[in-house]
Amino acid sequence: MLLRLLLLLILIPIKSYALIEVDITRGNLNPLPVAVSPLSIDKKSNEGFKKNIKIENLGSEISKVVENNLRQSGLFNPLDKNAFLQKPDIANLKPRFEDWNLIKAQALITGKVSFTDEKLRVEFRLWDVLAGKEMMALAFTTVPSNWRRVGHIITDKVYERLTGEKGYFDTRIIYVSEEGPKTKRIKKLAIMDQDGFNNKFLTLGNELVLTPRFSPTNQMVTYLSYFKNLPRVYLLDIETGLQEVVGDFPGMTFAPRFSPDGNKIIMSFAKDGNSDIYTMDLENRIVERVTDHPSIDTSPSYSPDGKYICFNSDRSGYQQIYVMKSNGKNVKRISFGKGLYGTPVWSPRGDLIAFTKLHKGKFYIGVMRTDGTGERLLTENYYQEAPSWSPNGRVLIFYRETKTNSKGEGFSAKLWSIDLTGYNEKQVKTVTDASDPSWSSLLSN
Amino acid sequence: MNRNIAISFGLHTLLVIVTALSLPFLSKKPIDLPPIVSMELIQITDKTNIPFAPKAKKIIEKVKEKEKKLVSEQAPPKEVKKLKPDSVPLPDEKLEKIKKIKKDKQNPEKKDDEIKQASEFEQDSLFDPNSIAALIDKSKEETAETTKKTDKVTQDQDKNLDNTGLSLNEEDALKAQIFGCWSIPLGLPYNEDLLVRIKLQLKPDGTIIRSEILDHARMNKPGQGFYKVLAESALRAIKLCQPLRVPTTGYENWKDIQLNFDAREMLEG
Helix, strand or coil, X not given: CHHHHHHHHHHCCCCCCCCEEEEECCCXXXXXXXXXXXXXXXXXXXXXXXXXXXXXXXXXXXXXXXXXXXXXXXXXXXXXXXXXXXXXXXXXXXXXXXXXXXXXXXXXXEEEEEEECCEEEEEEEEEECCXXXXXXXXXXXXXXXXXXXXXXXXXXXXXHHHHCCCCCCCCEEEEEEEECCHHHCEEXXXXXXXXXXXXXXXXXCCCCEEEEEECCCCCEEEEEEEECXXXXXXXXXXXXXXEEEEEECCCCEEEEEECXXXXXXXXXXXXXXXXXXXXXECCCCCEEECCCCCCCEEEEEECCCCCEEEEEECCCCCCEEEXXXXXXXXXXXXXXXXXXXXXXXXXXXXXXXXXXXXXXXXXXXXXXXXXXXXXXXEEEEXXXXXXXXXXXXXXXXXXXXXXXXXXXXXXXXXXXXXXXXCCCCEXXXXXXXXXXXXXXXCCCC | CHHHHHHHHHHHXXXXXHHHHHHHHHHCXXXXXXXXXXXXXXCHHHHHCCCCCHXXXXXXXXXXXXXXXXXXXXXXXXXXXXXXXXXXXCHHHHHHHHHHHHHHHHHHHHHXXXXXXXXXXXXXXXXXXXXXXXXXXXXXXXXXXXXXXXXXXXXXXXXXXXXXXXXXXXXXXXXXXXXXXXXXXXXXXXCCCCEEEEEEEECCCCCEEXXXXXXXXXXXXXXXXXXXXXXXXXHHHHHHHCCXXXXXXXXXXXXXXXXXXXXXXXXXX
16 A cells, blocks of 8 residues: 555656745835825815914815925925816715826825814825725815925824834924124024925023024924123023023033933033033033043933933044043043044934034035944035934934135025935025024924 | 575576666656746847858858758748648647637737827826837737747657756746835834745736735734834735736746745845
8 A cells, every 4th residue: 555655656757846036136216106186175274274373275275285395305206286086075075096096196185174162173095006006095174274294294294104214394403593794693593394385483592592492302402602702501492482501601612402301401611721512400500521531521311211412522633523421431532533523422222323523625525333333424515514304313404504705795594404315405494594403303293 | 405595596687687677767867857947049130231151140040040940840930830830830829829818808908098098198298108018018918828839849859857946036026026126114223124925826828816915914013013014015015016026937836925025134234
């Protein structure tokens, strides 16, 4: 019997195929084609909004905010609305995916806007056109004047669903507004939405303001202002408008910045002719010295976990970037390239440090890993500095100045943003000249 | 004694004969022949009008005659084949033809729709790479048909030879196609274990019958948002790319195929 079985096994030809595996390790970095359909709105709601906030067709306006945000990110390509085959009323229906496929859309945003009980209600859906399925559906209710924020929140949700990381659209940027000739600049503290809308001035411009920085946890801002030629560190609550002096510090004081939990401020100031790094507890106002070195230590920035601090120092003879533990121990130099390195800022993701570099008369904005490896210069210009991270650690905002001519004319300072990859460099529109930007955390968490 | 010697001699002789006959047979291995690729040679003079040197002309004519002979041996022209009374198709072939006709009848309706839609919304200025891909695929189908025909005619060829996988060229063609379709979500972290394995079941023309994410359970686990985003982008790429650029032969080998999507290299770059 066994012999017969063996014979059978030998005689019957057995064909077996191993499963073929193909490794796909590359793709394209082209922006994803997205169709942002205008949000539908009924006549009654349209009249309500027209009366309340004097805006006609609010659905279309909100979709424009979303579209603009997606385009600015550089990761999405919002398709031309003239090519759309389905009307905005698809909010109540399942989209005809073949129509959206035809215009090469890979994702589709639909929704509707209604005016109920003096409030704005926005529903939106995100569709995967190729898979023909819904990816997300959300609704928001708020006061009608908040309609731009609704657009930003929708963008954040779409961005997160399609890229895997949190968005940065429902955020604000605080900066120093500059007006007048270079020798007589009037500097005010100003704040605006990340897309440049809703600009507000927070100070009158009587005193010089410098280096405003957002708290990573709430809408508090710390900044430096000169009062009777003495530097003072201020705390400003954006929500309430309340402002308080944290302290007067001797000599030159630089760049106060919050700790990740928002409970401390870290800064550098000169004491006995020597600049070192100090922290101040905001509850009990106790100041602690972190570095104690005869060199100039400035621009401290915490890692997101609060365990480390990066700063720049000239202790090696040239200005370079160093990393140390938050108690000031284990100081380690991490930048070794040619030129001078300054204004290091730890990424909110924790993996990179952004910096300004000066080499052969040109300024660069770059990033490196926290151990100093993988240095990448993202942009080069005549003068640019003060990078600040978007809350998701994908985009950097900084300011750039232009050269003046022999008559001292032509000077300007503008805000610019650049993607972590070095692509998508864009000027951020401001009503006046601007410098020292700082990006807030997400307003809606 | 002599008897024993004779038996021993006889057995040894038998052993030698058996060894001589069987071993070379056992050691024969099937030769891996590449699949036949039919090519059309175009006369250069048609395009360039460069006159031939007299010697070269003679050589080329000789080669042409040889080629004609070879072609007539391997693949007779279609028209001649139709006229031959011997070439009555077998019942199986008839069925295949009927199926083909049925498919042909169905396809024009679909094509009509596609053309209408394209003409309405696609402008001449828009460059459509998919149409080129479709043309390439069509040409592949044609080559597949010709190779099948030659297989039928040249019965002396060894049909038992099968490829065990995709050749490097075939794999590269498939990769290149998917590279173009895959929009990598740039927000993904480069230092996490994000490898999406998708098993596909394909039709002979490269269209997808079924796609299955092998670690599907991971998609819905909390904290696996990045994996979900990557998996969805990979599925979009496959759907956007289909029909996939698959070889024209060896369907049994690649009807089930696994694609491993790994974006680390790109994200780290």
